[in-house]
Amino acid sequence: MHLPDQLNNIQNIELTHFFELIFNVYGYDFRNYNKAHVKRRILNRINNLGLKSISELQHKVLHEEGFFDLILRDLSINVTEMYREPGFYKSLRNEIIPILRTYPYIKVWHAGCATGEEVYSFAILLQEEGLYDRSQIYATDFNPIVLETAKKAIYPVSKIKEYTLNYQKSGGKNSFSDYYVARYESVIFNQSLKKNIVFAEHNLVTDGVFAEVNLIICRNVLIYFNKELQNKVTGLFTESLIKGGYLGLGSKENLMFTDVFDQYQVVDAKEKIYKKTIFSSK
Amino acid sequence: MNYEAIVIGSSAGGLSALKSIIYNLPGNFSTPIIITQHVSSLSESYMAVFLNQLSQLVIKEADAGEKIKPGHVYIAPPNFHLLIEEDFTLNLTVDEKVNYSRPSIDILFETAALAFKRKLIGIILTGANNDGSNGIKQIKHFGGHTIAQLPASAEVPIMPQSAIDTGCVDKILSLEEITGYIISICH
Structure with a gap:
């Protein structure tokens, strides 16, 4: 039996090895995620399965078909809500929309969209501002399973009260119930919101630029990354934005400490x- | 023992309990304090500003990636979990609620235990659920020092009682005693 400190050291070594292996075998790169969070996730998984070590988990990931999907879900960031931090959407509406309006065509990249709640939030905003028909939204996530949920636009009815309140705080102009139909325990959002949204797999850590866009929304994703990875991903955003384009992050994320700050x-x-x-160099 | 950090978890009734502790700490109290107080996800970040006015210590809301500094008190922002990395930086996540709470005390305490091990003090104050009890176990497991507010002296006794029921609490003290005690063992 190891002492707690020894066991912790062993787990750290195993974890580093585990992520190297996942990267080499499956191509998903968690090596530069902040450690405390991913470690907690992996140790929870081990406890839930009654396993003794990360090495045992590693064996399953390598040799049990479909098992990796479970780990991918554990390491995905799937918590989101409509109009999360409503002040952000209010600011987009008041400060950014008037500028976007001057372009003939608007491209938006919603990076790390998870189950899509914030994508539909912004789609509604674009409709209300009369810009939806000349907009293209790319909504991406690295996890294909959450993207399937996002494409459906079906959410639990239990959340609607909170979402309605958020919508109102964000400066919504209509009745929020105009945008969905309630059925049993679910609400399904209007098909017209989906028309100009493309949902696609894209991994911010390993994939590159795929379009040049006017606005990137990426909220509460960078907080999971270490400094090195934050620099890499904000570099990717900078390359993907047109000059004069906008980047919206989560309330606790900050460009100030990244290499690209002087370009914004x-x-x-x-x-x-x-x-x-x-006047940005890129 | 040379303690390197103090983590505090509080819930219902926590603001006035925290106020009492923070207010009575001297300006030269250097051991960093990291606090998770349950707050509504809709609340604005007023708590750090409010507490900072009362204290000679620097009290601020935790920023992601921030290095923990002596003489500082960090508070988890509403609707984010606060975690401590093993390189002694603070981090935030928006993961699922734990014990119906975001921020969760267990998440702070469990990650703090891994970072500071036996050089950590964990304190559970007033509250109406059992968040923090697993965290207290983890702190004890790594040799840290654990304190619960005397339930009879707490505005809501459930949370400190739950921590005590784990069998992993070293000291049970009233609010007034807690402040004097941490000053005596940290200086």
């Missing part, structure tokens, strides 16, 4: 909305 100006310091400067 702050539009809304509280809601973490940035503008790529016209």
Whole structure:
């Protein structure tokens, strides 16, 4: 029996090895995620399955068909809500929409969209501002399973009260119930919201630029990454934005400590909305 | 023992309990304190600002990736879990609620135990659920020092009682005693 400190050291070594192996075998790269969170997730999984070590888990990941999907789900960031932090959407509506309106065609990339709640939030906003028909939204996530949920636009009815409140706080112009139909325990959002959304698999850690866009929304994803990976991903965003394009992050995320900060100006310091400067080098 | 950090978990009634502890700590109290207080996900981040006015210590809401510094008190922001990395930086996540709570005390305490091991003090104050009890076990498991507020002296006794029921609490103290005690063992 190891002492707690020894066991912790062994687990850290096993975890590093585990992520190397997942990267080499499955191509998903968790090596530069912040450790405390992913370690907690993996140790919870071990406890739930009654396993003794990360090495035992590793054996299952390598040799049991379909088992990796479970680990991928454990390591995905799937918690989201409609109009999460409503002030962010209010700021988009008041500060960014008037600028986007000046473009003939608007491309938006929602990176790390999980189950899609925030994608539909923004789609509704674009409809209300009369810009939806000349917009294209790319909604991406690395996890194909959550993307399937996102495509359906069906959410539990139990959440609607909270979402309605968020919608109102975000400056919504209509009755929120105009946008969905309730059926049994679920609500399904209007098909018209989906028309200009493309849902696609894209991994921020391992994949590259796929379009040049006016606005990138990526909220509460960078907080899971270490400094090195934050630099890499914000670099990818910078390459993907047109000059004068906008980047919206989560309230606790900050471009200030990344390598690309000098290429941006702050539009809304509280809601973490940035503008790529016209004079940017890239 | 040279303690390197104190983690505090509090819930219902926690704000006035925290106020009492923070207010009575001297300006030269250098051991960093990291706090998870349950708050509504809809609340604004007023708590750090409020407590900072009362204290000579630097009290702030935790930022992601922030290095833990002496003489600082960090508070989990509403609707984020606060975690401590083993390199002694703070981090935030938006994961599922734990014990119906985000921020969760268990998440803070369990990750703090891995980072600071026996050089950690964990304190459970007033509250109406059992968040923090697993965290207390983990702190004890790694040789840290554990304290619960005397349930009879707590505004809501359930949370400290739940921690005590784990059998992993070293000291049971009233609010006034807690402040004096941590000053005596940290200086």
